Amino acid sequence: MNDSVKAPQLRCYRLRDDAPDLVPARSDRDWMDATDQRFAYRCIPLSIANASGWEILLPFSVEATYFGGTGIDDLHVRSDEAGEKINQIAVSHFGHGILTFHPGYLFRTSPGWAIWVRGTPNAHRDKIVPLEGLIETDWLSMTFTMNWRFTRPGTVRFNKGEPFCFVTLAPHALLDSVEPSLANLSDDPALKAEHDAWTESRTKFNADLRQLDPQAVAQGWQKTYVRGEAAPGGAAPTFHVSKRRLKPPK
Numbered sequence: 001m002n003d004s005v006k007a008p009q010l011r012c013y014r015l016r017d018d019a020p021d022l023v024p025a026r027s028d029r030d031w032m033d034a035t036d037q038r039f040a041y042r043c044i045p046l047s048i049a050n051a052s053g054w055e056i057l058l059p060f061s062v063e064a065t066y067f068g069g070t071g072i073d074d075l076h077v078r079s080d081e082a083g084e085k086i087n088q089i090a091v092s093h094f095g096h097g098i099l100t101f102h103p104g105y106l107f108r109t110s111p112g113w114a115i116w117v118r119g120t121p122n123a124h125r126d127k128i129v130p131l132e133g134l135i136e137t138d139w140l141s142m143t144f145t146m147n148w149r150f151t152r153p154g155t156v157r158f159n160k161g162e163p164f165c166f167v168t169l170a171p172h173a174l175l176d177s178v179e180p181s182l183a184n185l186s187d188d189p190a191l192k193a194e195h196d197a198w199t200e201s202r203t204k205f206n207a208d209l210r211q212l213d214p215q216a217v218a219q220g221w222q223k224t225y226v227r228g229e230a231a232p233g234g235a236a237p238t239f240h241v242s243k244r245r246l247k248p249p250k
Contacts (some may be wrong), residue, residue, distance in 0.1 A: 008110035008169060012249050015143060019104035020056050020089070024246035025166060027051040029122055042221050044242055049121045051244040053168030056103050056146075061160045062090045066097045066127075066150040075099060075150070081160065090164075097150035099128065101164045107137045112173030114138065117146055120166045127154045134170060194231040198224075201231070 012022055027047040032040035041047055060081035067074045075092040077099065082089065093100040107115050115137045119130025131147045146165035150156075158164055185192045201222070208216035224231075228240030 008113040009108070010169065011108040013106040013108070015104050015106060016088070018059070020059050022054055022056055022105065022249055024248055025051045025053045025055045025120070025163075027244065032122075039221075042226075044226055046122055048241065048244050051246065052121075053116075053166050054246065054249075055120065055163035056105070056165040056167070057161055058089065058158055058164050059160065060085070060089075062086070062158045062164075063155060064090065064092075064099045064128075064150075064158075065155040066099075066153050068097075068153040070096045090158075093145070094147070097153075098131075099148045099150070099156075101146040101148070103143065103146055103165050103167075106141070106143045107135070107167065108140075109137045109169065111138050112171060114170045114172035116168050116170045117144060118166050118168075119148070120163050125156060127152055128156045134172065136172065138172075190233070194234040197233060198231040 027050045029040075029050060032038065032046070060079050062077065062079050062082070064075060064077045067076075072092050072095045074095065075097060077086060077090045077092055079086045079090075088104070089102055091100050091102075092098075103117075109115060115135045116132065117135055118132040125148075128148045128150050131149055133144065133147075135144050148164075185195060205216055205219075205222055223229075226242050228237050228242070230236055
C-alpha cells in the first residue's frame, strides 16, 4: 500500500450465522481466458478492475424466470437446493422484471466513504443486467439489496459459488468537491513531450510487428504500463500495481 494513503475501515456485519461467503474478487474471467494467447490479460486496467472489490457468493444455485409484465408475480424464483431458505437470498420484490438478492451483510465504513454495489466487473449474463447503487455506509444502520433487471422474458441461472454481488469502496464525500479542469495538451509541454514519445514508440512498435520484425515479434507486446515505466523524460510513478490481491475478511 502507498504509505501516504490511509486505508479506510470496512466492517462487514453478518446478519445471520449462515450469511453468504464474502471473498476478495477474482482478476480472471472465462472470456479473457478464451482470448488468443490470453491477450486480454495484457490490459492491466481490466484485471485490476476485476479484482478491486469483494464478491458475495451464492450458497446454492438460483433460477429465475421472467414472464414479462410489471407485477411481482411475473417473476418466479426457485432453487432445488435451498428449500425455504431461497427467500433469504433471492426474491421477486419490486416487480418490473427485477430480481432481488439479499447480501446478508450490514456494512460500515469510515466517515466520507461509501460502498459501491454492482455486478462483477467485465462480466455479463444473457437476458439480465445488474443495477448499481452507492450506499452511504458510514452512517446507515440498515442493509440494502442487490438487484438485477431482466432485459427480456426468459430464464437465468446463477450457480452455487458464483458471485451475485460485488462491493467496493468509494470516496463518496470527496466527489462533489472535485472540479474538473479543461486544458489543451500543449499547455503542458513536459506532459506533451512524454505523450508524443509514447505515441512515436507505440506507432513504431505496431509497424514493426506488422512487418514481422524479429525483435518486435519476440517481445510480443509493449509492457511499459505493466512495469510502471514512464515515457522517456517522464518521472517514474510513486504508486503502481500490476496485480491486485485484496485481503479476505478477518
